[in-house]
Amino acid sequence: MRVKTFRGSSTAAVFADIKAEFGDNAIILSNKSVEEDGRKIHEIMVGVDGQEEAVPAQETRDEVIDAAMNNIPDWNQEWNQIKGHMMALLKPQMNLNLLAPRQRLALEYLEREGVENKVILDLFQQLRGDKSKAILPELEKIAPVRALDSKNWPQKFQALAGPHGAGKTSTIIRLALKEKKENPTARICLASADQGQGKGRLVLRHYADLSGLEFRELASREDFAKLIGESRKFDRVFIDLPGLGGNAELEGWLTACGMHGPCDLAVHLVLNPYYAPAQYTAFLKKFQSSKVKSLIWTKLDEACNYGALVNTSYESGLPVSLLSYGSGLRNSMQPACEKDFWRLVFKHQLPVQEKMNFAKAV
Ligand SMILES: Nc1nc2c(ncn2[C@@H]2O[C@H](COP(=O)(O)OP(=O)(O)O)[C@@H](O)[C@H]2O)c(=O)[nH]1
Numbered sequence: 001m002r003v004k005t006f007r008g009s010s011t012a013a014v015f016a017d018i019k020a021e022f023g024d025n026a027i028i029l030s031n032k033s034v035e036e037d038g039r040k041i042h043e044i045m046v047g048v049d050g051q052e053e054a055v056p057a058q059e060t061r062d063e064v065i066d067a068a069m070n071n072i073p074d075w076n077q078e079w080n081q082i083k084g085h086m087m088a089l090l091k092p093q094m095n096l097n098l099l100a101p102r103q104r105l106a107l108e109y110l111e112r113e114g115v116e117n118k119v120i121l122d123l124f125q126q127l128r129g130d131k132s133k134a135i136l137p138e139l140e141k142i143a144p145v146r147a148l149d150s151k152n153w154p155q156k157f158q159a160l161a162g163p164h165g166a167g168k169t170s171t172i173i174r175l176a177l178k179e180k181k182e183n184p185t186a187r188i189c190l191a192s193a194d195q196g197q198g199k200g201r202l203v204l205r206h207y208a209d210l211s212g213l214e215f216r217e218l219a220s221r222e223d224f225a226k227l228i229g230e231s232r233k234f235d236r237v238f239i240d241l242p243g244l245g246g247n248a249e250l251e252g253w254l255t256a257c258g259m260h261g262p263c264d265l266a267v268h269l270v271l272n273p274y275y276a277p278a279q280y281t282a283f284l285k286k287f288q289s290s291k292v293k294s295l296i297w298t299k300l301d302e303a304c305n306y307g308a309l310v311n312t313s314y315e316s317g318l319p320v321s322l323l324s325y326g327s328g329l330r331n332s333m334q335p336a337c338e339k340d341f342w343r344l345v346f347k348h349q350l351p352v353q354e355k356m357n358f359a360k361a362v
């Protein structure tokens with residue numbers, strides 16, 4: 001980041017200088033007026049992402065600070081955090097009068113729900129100047145929904161990735177039982193690649209045995225190759241992936257298992273709605289892969305708000321495919337649909353509650 005201070009006799013003149021030098025890329029860090037020799041001087045400090053130091057000598061205070069900041073090791077890793085602070089500074093400049101009261105209330109609500117400033121600012125940019133514009137279509141672009149079913153996700157191999165305890169094994173069992181119920185002749189295989197978690201493996205095998213489903217252990221690259229080789233025997237293979245502790249990353253892990261090539265695989269990332277913001281960034285990095293196609297949200301019943309769902313789609317560009325809201329295996333999940341998703345965000349209504357209310361009403 002490059003930081004630079006512009007000064008001039010009017011705010012408009014200073015902004016014109018900023019625009020001439022940096023176009024629309026500058027982020028305003030501070031904006032103040034000072035008296036000098038009886039004259040009023042406007043001073044605006046801006047930051048520009050991705051701009052390297054252009055001035056050779058460290059002459060001014062700002063340039064010295066800038067050089068020092070550029071020398072901090074892993075500076076780029078800090079950039080996201082700094083950006084967050086900048087957003088907080090920018091927000092007072094978000095002129096809410098440009099919005100209709102309905103639009104403003106919706107943004108205020110989303111902010112209270114934990115939707116991040118950068119998402120709010122993005123929405124503001126889309127809405128400003130058009131008071132008749134509805135917010136939901138804009139939100140649907142940020143957090144698209146694509147139900148987890150065989151029409152939307154025809155890949156034979158459906159793998160669930162995510163941190164330990166996120167709900168991968170439970171969701172695989174629920175998905176397999178649902179598929180079996182809807183299509184009793186389907187040839188379904190459950191495969192456990194989670195060798196570190198003995199219990200999850202046994203639970204999966206147990207449900208496979210109980211429900212007459214095939215079961216495979218995937219402990220080595222050869223096991224994966226064998227499963228791919230016999231895949232014609234199955235209509236659908238659900239794979240339980242390991243939590244990937246330490247520095248392990250999904251992309252490398254899939255490559256090591258021979259699952260990264262042209263194999264007919266869709267990975268869905270299972271997350272809970274109440275991690276800290278930095279944790280989502282870390283998980284999205286750890287589980288980043290072209291094979292990851294959607295987000296599955298579990299433990300929705302344990303959360304007090306749902307801003308994280310919007311933030312994570314915004315950050316990753318991934319659609320939401322499944323909503324899970326109970327620890328049991330029955331009546332605890334729904335393939336995501338837009339109505340359920342936005343009712344959850346705006347009304348805290350779990351999909352199951354809606355159905356119960358409907359049942360009471362009829
Ligand atoms: N409350 C609640 N608990 C859940 C949900 N999904 C899974 N769980 C529970 O979370 C725990 C961890 O789930 P598990 O499937 O073993 O996670 P894994 O480590 O990702 O395979 C289990 O006790 C599940 O019963 C959910 O939607 N709501």
Ligand SMILES: [Mg+2]
Nearest residue numbers: 168169197200
């Ligand atoms: Mg498990």
